[in-house]
Amino acid sequence: MASSSLINSELARSPPAIPMPTPPLTNFKIGLCQLSVTSDKTKNIAHARTAIQNAAAQGAKLVLLPEIWNSPYSNASFPVYAEDIDAGGDASPSTAMLSELSRLLNITIVGGSIPERSGDRLYNTCCVFGTDGKLKAKHRKIHLFDIDIPGKITFIESETLTAGETPTIVDTEVGRIGIGICYDIRFPELAMIYAARGAHLLCYPGAFNMTTGPLHWELLQRARATDNQFGEVLATTEHEEAIIIAEIDYSILEQRRTNLPVTKQRRGDLYQLVDLQRLNSH
Numbered sequence: 001m002a003s004s005s006l007i008n009s010e011l012a013r014s015p016p017a018i019p020m021p022t023p024p025l026t027n028f029k030i031g032l033c034q035l036s037v038t039s040d041k042t043k044n045i046a047h048a049r050t051a052i053q054n055a056a057a058q059g060a061k062l063v064l065l066p067e068i069w070n071s072p073y074s075n076a077s078f079p080v081y082a083e084d085i086d087a088g089g090d091a092s093p094s095t096a097m098l099s100e101l102s103r104l105l106n107i108t109i110v111g112g113s114i115p116e117r118s119g120d121r122l123y124n125t126c127c128v129f130g131t132d133g134k135l136k137a138k139h140r141k142i143h144l145f146d147i148d149i150p151g152k153i154t155f156i157e158s159e160t161l162t163a164g165e166t167p168t169i170v171d172t173e174v175g176r177i178g179i180g181i182c183y184d185i186r187f188p189e190l191a192m193i194y195a196a197r198g199a200h201l202l203c204y205p206g207a208f209n210m211t212t213g214p215l216h217w218e219l220l221q222r223a224r225a226t227d228n229q230f231g232e233v234l235a236t237t238e239h240e241e242a243i244i245i246a247e248i249d250y251s252i253l254e255q256r257r258t259n260l261p262v263t264k265q266r267r268g269d270l271y272q273l274v275d276l277q278r279l280n281s282h
C-alpha cells in the first residue's frame with residue numbers, strides 16, 4: 001500500500017510531454033553510412049572520412065556512422081582502440097575527424113560509436129557534432145549487449161564496457177534528436193521518453209549480430225517508429241557497404257499525428273511512462 005501510494009504521487013508529478021521545437025531545417029537530406037571495419041584504426045578513420053564527404057556531396061545535412069566504426073567489435077579490441085574523447089585532439093583522432101568534417105562541410109554528424117576511455121572505464125559512445133564542429137552531445141550505450149545463446153553466440157559487452165547512465169537528447173540544426181546505440185533499440189521506454197521530450201528523430205547507430213539480428217533489425221526500427229507514430233521505411237539497403245540518402249520532411253509527422261491522434265487518446269489515468277531524469281530535475 002505504501003509503495004503503491006508512493007508510485008501514484010510520483011506519477012502525479014510527472015511532467016507533461018514537451019512539444020517539438022521548430023529547428024532551422026525541417027526538410028533536408030539524411031545520409032546513413034554503412035561501413036566495414038578493419039583492424040587498422042587509421043584506415044578506418046580515413047574510410048569513414050571519405051564516406052561522410054561522399055554523403056555530404058550528395059546533399060546530406062545530417063550524416064550518420066555505424067556502431068564501433070573505428071575498431072573491430074570485440075572485447076579484446078575495445079581497450080586497445082579506445083580514445084579519451086574529453087581530452088580531444090591527439091587523444092581522440094576519430095572524434096577530431098568528425099569535428100573537422102562537420103565544420104568544413106557545414107553538416108550535423110551523429111558519429112556512430114567508438115570505444116571511449118574515461119578514467120579507468122570504457123564506454124561504447126556516440127558523439128554528435130554540430131555544424132560549428134563542436135561536440136553537442138555524447139551518448140554512452142545504456143543497455144550493454146550481454147547474451148549467451150548456447151552453440152550460437154556469446155557476447156558479454158560488460159566484460160570490458162560500463163553502461164551509460166543517461167538518455168541523450170540533443171537540439172541540432174536538423175531537429176531534436178534522441179540517441180541510442182544498437183541494443184538500446186530493444187527497450188521501447190527509451191524511445192517513448194525521447195518522443196515525450198519532443199524529439200523529431202531517433203538515431204540508433206548499430207552493428208547487429210547475425211544470430212539475433214536479421215529477424216529483428218528492421219522490425220525493431222519500425223516498431224520504435226510506430227510506437228511514436230511513423231513507421232514507413234523511406235530507404236534501406238542490404239549487408240554490403242553503402243551510403244543511403246533519403247529525404248526527411250518533418251511536416252509528415254504532424255500530419256500522421258493528426259490523422260491518428262493516439263497521443264491525445266492515451267489513458268494517463270490508467271498507465272504512464274515515468275521519465276525519472278526529468279522528474280528528478282523538475
Ligand SMILES: NC(=O)CCC(=O)C(=O)O
Nearest residue numbers: 145182183208209212213
Ligand atoms: N551491438 C549490439 O548491441 C548488438 C545487438 C544485437 O545484435 C541484437 O540482436 O540486439
